Amino acid sequence: MKKIIFSLFVVFTTLFSLTFEEVKDIEKKYGDNDALPLYKKLAEQDDVEAMFELARIYLEGKVVKRNYFSAKQLLESASERNHDKSTYYLGKLYLLKKGPYYDPVKAYNTFVIAANNDYAPAQNMIGQFLLNGIAVDKDYILAVKLFEKASKQGYIEAQCNLAFMYASGKGVFPNFGRAHQFAKKGKEEGNKRCIKVWNDYNLEKYPEDKGWKFNFYTQP
Known part of the structure; x- marks a missing residue:
């Protein structure tokens, strides 16, 4: 019964705007599967945080089939809007040896963008590239x-x-x-x-x- 009520809630709320924080609370309470359509709605409105969360869901492949292509598109869109966390994870996507986009040079250049914005994880990652001579x-x-x-x-x-x-x-x-x-x-x-x-x-x-x-x- 609760699931039916929540499903009706999702249908209703997609007709209106929810903030990212409200959708995040829904995710914490009900899980990625129920938050997914709401994140999609926000992503369509150029919400970079929602784009990142969608990319994460696609990369994890737990509630939907893993989709590297969609994840990459979302991370690129958020990165173009100066979302440093998305830029960083785009770089990590280029480091996945079993993924379709493995390219250490692209990874390095992508991390540099976020590092130049003083994003600590990217600065640390560039340091590791320099330490180990990667790319x-x-x-x-x-x-x-x-x-x-x-x-x-x-x-x-x-x-x-x-x-x-x-x-x-x-x-x-x-x-x-x-x-x-x-x-x-x-x-x-x-x-x-x-x-x-x-x-x-x-x-x-x-x-x-x-x-x-x-x-x-x-x-x-």
Whole structure:
């Protein structure tokens, strides 16, 4: 009975406008399947958040058949409207080796767009490209700078990557106390990257470097 009532509600509300936040609440309460037609309605009205959620649903393939083409179109549309999260996920779509659009160079160039908008996940991703020499030449110094920018926004994964850079001495002078400081929070939160760096370099035995200061970064 509740399902029938909600279905009638969906039919009724599609005739009127709901905000993205209202549809998000419906999704949390009833699931993606019931939110799907409402997200479609909002996407038709150029709501970038709805475009992103639709793309996510198409990529997950849980309530509808996985559709890379539709997801890509939605992410591109939202990205063109300066939705950095969609730009970032479009880049990740280009990194799916089993997907139809695998292209590391396109992925890098797409991440650059969001990174230039100061989007922390994209800055961190570009740092990893530079660290590992994916699609571009390795540049440890520039990678550190990108990790720092993302880290200063509180992005834990970037702090874990900075811990690795300081522990391994890539792009910076080795400093295990500083690596300890960058890895500690992520380790405590269960971040796999931070845990690996912490264990690989035995950072537990090094005192946290609390006194270091330099112009472009004062704390993680």
